[in-house]
Amino acid sequence: MKFLEWIFRMILEKYNLKNTIFLKILISVLLMVLMLSSIFLVGCKSEQAKKEALQITVEKVYEIIKDKNRKYFILDVRTKEEFDSGHLESAALIPVDDMESRLSELPEDKPIIVYCRTGRRSTKAAEILINNNFAPVYDMSGGIELWKDKGYPVIVENEEAFTLETSSQAELLGENENGNENNNNKTTPSEEIQINYITSEQLYEWTGLKKDLIILDVRSGDSYSAIHIKNAISIPFYELDDRINELESDSDKLIVVYCSNFDCGLSKSAVEFLFEKGFKNLFALSGGIENWQSKGYPVE
Structure with missing residues (x-):
């Protein structure tokens, strides 16, 4: 504050402006600008925070599935081949590359848990979901690799189409x-x-x-x-x-x-x-x- 006042006094003396009221007005305006800038920066940081998915552990997801908690939507963003080789129970498949074109298949009123193999694709998918106003979005830390390391069960698809005579x-x-x-x-x-x-x-x-x-x-x-x-x-x-x-x-x-x-x-x-x-x-x-x-x- 003293530093700002000194600067303005220097300006006033240079231009022979001795009006202390004018000085106070200038300082008040500058302070208001600084306050608004601070609010803007805080808002930007908050907005940035909103763009980040919440992290959820495989242990927590296991409890959700074990308790048959259907309040969550579980989304696998790997490829179909990876999905068929083993996926979480009740998980839906939308490969991350198809995410933008298939957002209509997702619920807007449920928390979404996203996972992939290790976490890279799920991070990208979560960002897409958040940018399209889905919330809350959870990214399963460690992906299905960590899930399997913990010994948790997966569903393996039978890729043969069911045939009947x-x-x-x-x-x-x-x-x-x-x-x-x-x-x-x-x-x-x-x-x-x-x-x-x-x-x-x-x-x-x-x-x-x-x-x-x-x-x-x-x-x-x-x-x-x-x-x-x-x-x-x-x-x-x-x-x-x-x-x-x-x-x-x-x-x-x-x-x-x-x-x-x-x-x-x-x-x-x-x-x-x-x-x-x-x-x-x-x-x-x-x-x-x-x-x-x-x-x-x-x-x-």
Whole structure:
């Protein structure tokens, strides 16, 4: 303060300005400018802090998954090949390079936990999410490598599409050779989750048989509104826990779940979730709606 006053006195004396009131005004203006600058700098630092994801440990994520806490959305940003070789339970797959174009598949009202192999890609993905106003975003420290080092379980995908002979289809659909209903062919969930895949051709054939079949679209509501498989119902993956009662009465029906394409992991995660809830006869559509549409099958 004394230093600033001295400077202004020098200026006033140089230009023969002796008005102390003028001096005080100049000092007051300068102080106000300094205060505003300080506020601006603090604001910039706060804004910078907002751009950084929160760190979360693998131990904490394990507790979240073990407790079946569906308040969090778990996002794997590795490649499909890495995802299929082993991923966290209930994780959805969006490779980091596809993140910008697939933000609509993510919930805006849930905390998002992002992970990759060691942490580099998840940091980039978290930055993209935060810049697009997703919050809070958590980056799992150490990635899946540290997760596995701790001995925590991973889900390994069966990459072979689930195939059925025609006779097996009839059996699974609940008919015997005379066309009567079978009641003893319900699948029983095993202790380990195994994803059964169905091809677009098989699903199209099943729809022609007009049996008890639910086609479940787990993409975002906007994606469903834009285009969906004919007669499919929409329950976005991140709403599945809250809307599970909409499927309870149909828990014995065949349920085919689909999302966008071969790289989308939402359908697999939805099958895992429904399996845990006791649903039977669950299938994930291989290739999603993009593969279905490429075959010329009906959409709405």
